[in-house]
Amino acid sequence: MLPEIELVADVDVVAMSPLVRGMVMAVSYADTEGGIGLTASGAMNRKFVHWAAVHFDWPDYTSEDLYSISKVLNEADMPPLWVVRDMLKHLRLVRRNKDRLLPTKRGRDFLARPHTFFDQIATDYLYAYIDYGQAQDDVRERMRWWHVFLNLINIKARKGCSLDDLVNELYPSESYSVTQASMVRAEFRHDIMRPLCWLGLLREEREGLRFLQDGTYYKTPLWAACLELESDTQAEITVS
DSSP states (O other), X not given: OOOOBOOOSOOOHHHHOHHHHHHHHHHHHXXXXXXXXXXXXXXXOHHHXXXXXXXXXXXXXXXXXXXXXXXXXXXXXXXXXXXXXXXXXXXXXXXXXXXXXXEOHHHHHHHHOGGGGHHHHHHIIIIIOOOTTOOHHHHHHHHTTHHHHXXXXXXXXXXXXXXHHHHHHHSOXXXXXXXXXXXXXHHHIIIIIHHHHHHTSEEEEOTTOOTTSOOEEEEOHHHHXXXXXXXXXXXXXXXX
C-alpha cells in the first residue's frame, strides 16, 4: 500500500519544495506577463527558459550550472522545466492558447493557495509520474516498493545518509556485477532520491563536492509535515 502523503503541519511548501515553487513561479509569470511564449514546436521559448534558470533557485540547476554547459538555453536544456510543465498540464493549471500558455481559473486558485494542492502534487509526482526515459510498467512496479523505500530513508536519513548507504541495504553488492551495481545505483538516484529532493522532502548536502560526487541526504521539515510512517518509532528496518 502506498504511504499517504497528507500535509498536516503549517510549513511553507513554496520555500521548501523546488517543484511547487517552480510551478507557482511559472503560473505567476504566465499571469503577469501575458502568458509563457511557445516556440513553433510547442516548447517554452528561450525568454522564459532564461527567466526560469535565473529565478527558480533549483538545486543543481542554477543559471550558473546551466550556462556552464550551454551558452543558449532551450527548454530541453533544463530538465526541471519538463516536470514543471507536465505537472501544470496534469493539474490543469495552465492551458494553451495558440503560441502561449495561459493560467486557468484553477491555476489562479493555485497561486492563492499552493499549500492546498500539495498533497495531490506530491502523490501524483512521486508515485505516478513517468519521467523522460521511463516506462509506465517500471513506474507501476515501483509502486510496490515505495513503502520500503520511504521507511528505510526515514530511518537512515535521520542523521544523514549517502546513496550507497541506501542502495547497499536494499541491493547487496554480491548479487550484482560491477556494471549491474552501477546501473542500480544510478536508477535509484534518478527514480527515488531525485523526486524526493525535487518535492522538497529531502535535501542533498553537496558543499565542497564535485559534479559527479554524491552528497549526504537529510530529511527536511516537509517530510515530517506530510508523511506518517510505521518506522517513525523504529530504530532499524529489516529489508526482505
